[in-house]
Amino acid sequence: MLRIILTTALLFFSLQAAQFVVIANKASKIGKDLDANEIRRIYLKKRRYIDTLRLIPLNLSASDPLRESFQRTIMSMSDRQLASYWAKQHYLGHRPPLTMMSVESVIAFVREVDGAIGYVPKEAVDASVKIIYEQREGL
């Protein structure tokens, strides 16, 4: 009985574990004071600077489940809303975030480029980058 309770509790808490973390270059000015709303503004390119540092948000490919999770929890926008937004921005002369093909390429880009931010699974983060935001899903 105790084993069942412990297994259930372990399963419950593992489901509440962070789905993704947002990372930045370790030496950059980007700190942990960014909340979900600010990260959303960065990914909509409404916020493009922190002081004089130009921000470069990175997306994973459209088929990546992590992007779907990020889009749902941080952007709070459907595929249609984002497609509409970026089509209008293209007409107005603005580009969407860069799309990277893998988590490894996001980490490599963030490591090399000051101002770059991206979202990756927490277990993929190494000492070369810093976590600036952690998302938890569930309750």
Next chain:
Amino acid sequence: MRFAVLIALLFHLFAYGEEAAYRPGEGVQVAGLPLYVGGYFSLNYRQQEELQQLSLDDLALLAYGDDGKFFYLAEIEASDSYLKNWMPENSTNTELRFHAERLYFGYDFNDINSLKIGKYNSPIGFWNLTPVNVLRDTTSSPVSTEILFPKYTTGFGLSHHTYSASENSINLMMQQTRDLDALYNSDDVYNNFDTDRHYGIGFVHTLGAWSYQLNTGTFHTHLKETFFYLMASLCYESETFKLLSEIGSQHDRGEFSVPYAGYVQGVYRFTPQHAGILRLEAYKDDTRAAKDAFSVFGYTYRPIYPVALKAEYQLHSLHSEDQFLISFSVLF
């Protein structure tokens, strides 16, 4: 011949564009430069009591980019480059005549303040910032966006944005010269008013799904007319429903030239691809001795967002103006 050159140019740019995976509606990067190109077109069919017409409209090429805090955009457009009439008379006209629709460069001082210099969409109301067929809700545009204010301004544009729980913007337009397009097309300037002066200010407030805007200004035309305009706009948008309303008036030295022009429009998205639109419009234009109230019933299908197939029927108080419109438009 010029049409063939344009298609060849577009093909070259898309074939040798830098981005590995092209996504429709986002353009392509050119040769690793801070330069992106794209464009759009629309094919429209219109039927009225005494008019039946097919036209290739909005054929445009745009290029833009940014380098540090500097940004730039150029757009050329050929309107009605192909016109086929069955009524009132059978005729076909093909003319590829390009106009400078937009051409500006600018500087972002920071997230809050930016300046642009050149010819740009007048930031008036919600409809006018993205006026092209593929981006708007219906094939037709509300009459208020055609008769109240200049759709384009050539001069300086200052923008100030603040962000907190709400978003607020102030936009200033300053023009003290003739429309940029007049340099090449002095007898056919690409603007609804051939202006040589325009000063305007706009205030935008956004809180959640609601946005409100107030615009006022004055402009002077090449024909020595001076007008003042005032317009209020409101927008509510959720995933399934959008409400848009704009109303304004225009004065000509103390007398109304357009006592009122406005509309209320609702868009309901049955699915992400299918939407129904109802728009109610009314206007009185004393400069043309015209007055009308009408309903627009529209349907839009977007298999993907940058591709739009639309149909609409307009029911006017002047029944001779009743019309049926269908269009196919693409943003690339």
